[in-house]
Amino acid sequence: MKKFKQNAPAIPILAWIGLLVGVPLIFVVVLSFLSRDNLGNIVFQFTLENYKRIFDPIYLKVFLNSFLLAALTAIITLLIGYPVAYFTANLESKKRSLAIGLIMLPFWISSLLRTYGWIILLGNTGLINNILLRMNIVKSPLSMMYKFSTILIGTAYMLIPFMIIAIYNSVDKLDKSLLEASSDLGASKWKTFFNITLPLTIPGIAGGFTLVFIPSLGLFFISDLLGGGKTIFLGNLINTQVTKGRNKPLAAAFSVGMIILVLVVLFIYSRVTKDNKEGLF
Amino acid sequence: MNSRTKKFRTVYLSLFFVILYIPVLSVILYSFNKSPSTAQWAGFTLDWYKELFNDRVITEAFKISIQVAFLTSILSAILGTATAITSMYVTKKMEKTINGVMILPLLVPEVALGVSLLLFFNALRLPFGHLTLVLSHSLFCVPYVYIMVQLRLKEINISIIEAAKDLGAAKWQIIRTIIIPLVMPSIITASLLALAISLDDVVISTYMSGPTSTTLPVHIFSMMRVGVTPKINALCTLILVGTFFIVGLSQLVSRKSRKEEEFK
Numbered sequence: 380m381k382k383f384k385q386n387a388p389a390i391p392i393l394a395w396i397g398l399l400v401g402v403p404l405i406f407v408v409v410l411s412f413l414s415r416d417n418l419g420n421i422v423f424q425f426t427l428e429n430y431k432r433i434f435d436p437i438y439l440k441v442f443l444n445s446f447l448l449a450a451l452t453a454i455i456t457l458l459i460g461y462p463v464a465y466f467t468a469n470l471e472s473k474k475r476s477l478a479i480g481l482i483m484l485p486f487w488i489s490s491l492l493r494t495y496g497w498i499i500l501l502g503n504t505g506l507i508n509n510i511l512l513r514m515n516i517v518k519s520p521l522s523m524m525y526k527f528s529t530i531l532i533g534t535a536y537m538l539i540p541f542m543i544i545a546i547y548n549s550v551d552k553l554d555k556s557l558l559e560a561s562s563d564l565g566a567s568k569w570k571t572f573f574n575i576t577l578p579l580t581i582p583g584i585a586g587g588f589t590l591v592f593i594p595s596l597g598l599f600f601i602s603d604l605l606g607g608g609k610t611i612f613l614g615n616l617i618n619t620q621v622t623k624g625r626n627k628p629l630a631a632a633f634s635v636g637m638i639i640l641v642l643v644v645l646f647i648y649s650r651v652t653k654d655n656k657e658g659l660f
Numbered sequence: 661m662n663s664r665t666k667k668f669r670t671v672y673l674s675l676f677f678v679i680l681y682i683p684v685l686s687v688i689l690y691s692f693n694k695s696p697s698t699a700q701w702a703g704f705t706l707d708w709y710k711e712l713f714n715d716r717v718i719t720e721a722f723k724i725s726i727q728v729a730f731l732t733s734i735l736s737a738i739l740g741t742a743t744a745i746t747s748m749y750v751t752k753k754m755e756k757t758i759n760g761v762m763i764l765p766l767l768v769p770e771v772a773l774g775v776s777l778l779l780f781f782n783a784l785r786l787p788f789g790h791l792t793l794v795l796s797h798s799l800f801c802v803p804y805v806y807i808m809v810q811l812r813l814k815e816i817n818i819s820i821i822e823a824a825k826d827l828g829a830a831k832w833q834i835i836r837t838i839i840i841p842l843v844m845p846s847i848i849t850a851s852l853l854a855l856a857i858s859l860d861d862v863v864i865s866t867y868m869s870g871p872t873s874t875t876l877p878v879h880i881f882s883m884m885r886v887g888v889t890p891k892i893n894a895l896c897t898l899i900l901v902g903t904f905f906i907v908g909l910s911q912l913v914s915r916k917s918r919k920e921e922e923f924k
Binding site: 382385386388389392393395396397399400402403404406407410459462463466467469478481482485487488489490491492493494495496497498499500502504505506509536539568593594596597598599600603604613614617618621622627630631634637638641645 | 665669672673676677680681682683684686687690697698699700739742743746747749750751754757758761762764765767768769770771772773775776777778779780783795796799802856860862863866867877880881884885888892893896899900903904907
């Protein structure tokens, strides 16, 4: 009873988040099992139809596209971001704060602006084409927009700071004496890296992977602006099904699918970092 | 590290930062271009900025964004601070629960969160507009305030609070006269952060905007879908300047408070 009294002040805030996150999510789960009539109105009749449709080849492809985009984004940001994090952690303190500042600054720049920047660069009349044409490297403008790779560039660009910061934190925590011991014992630089640095920074890599994978599933404005709606992703599909009001139960089922995908990623993350006390969450 | 690796490090990092900022800088650059197309540079102009201020839709959307951001930041500051202070007094287990619940809005993908809120508010028949925007924005701003204020709370010297208790101060008195003044700089920094996050949100706002209450990012998104015009560049540049101003202000507040502390 004493404990209850002590914890009572926490009830309103838990209720508040529960009401705005928990209840709507339960609502979506319920809705995903309901049907709709021809006008798009929701009918209170239990069905598994919405989930069956996920396995429709067309919709399955949407899931695959999204998974592929998220996974490739995570891999690319890891490959480019790891050296950035590693080198930054080894800079002397003044330069290091500057580098971290430059890595974090994009968080404060509107995500629309950062996406739009790539249209300015990659468009048919964009900056890169202007330069290539002017230098006579190409005769006619290269077509670089509205491709899967364009969306990949945009998404990786948007999320790479997360990857770098996650890895940086774990490189920074490395016990330097281990590295010294390794080189004292005659191991080459690369050997030290692969046998010591890399395994010890796996929690950071896993954290970065999680932080990049989850948001890349839902950034529908990037695929809209850079992909021109050619490749359909989960985010776009849910977005159009809801805003155009055609099939809310289906959108709900896809949202549930997306959340399950996220839970799987989080589960893997917790497994990978199980032995490590300092996790992200 | 030998000099060759050092050289490689410098080249790699410089190249990375150049690529990181080129898209942003080119947006800014072309906002001053006389020609409406990016195909050529026709000279410097401020016309696109002038056009912005004459665009009723944009100024209206801007007003709504600012109102929503202010309300969100105030609500988040109150809720986040209250929760952080509460977490000091509850059991360890409860504190862990609060920490877990607080991270929840940040873990659910924005699209799923937006859609679920849309369907939920729809069912409740809440009118879409300021109310739904502020409620949904504060949902992902409160956790930031909570985390930042909690970090500061953990730094407070417990003996101060113990002393106040021994001298007969009530819990409320301690919170009001000791704790809140001590965490004030963090509250201000965090609310400025909330302000900036709310001003920038696209995904959730897409679902929460009402027919007469489109926020600026939602409007910019629809402009961008139509095509490239330097007017968008100018608008984005102005927002960038505005955000940096807010962030700079928050940095100033936190730096000043840190200096004062050292002085004490």
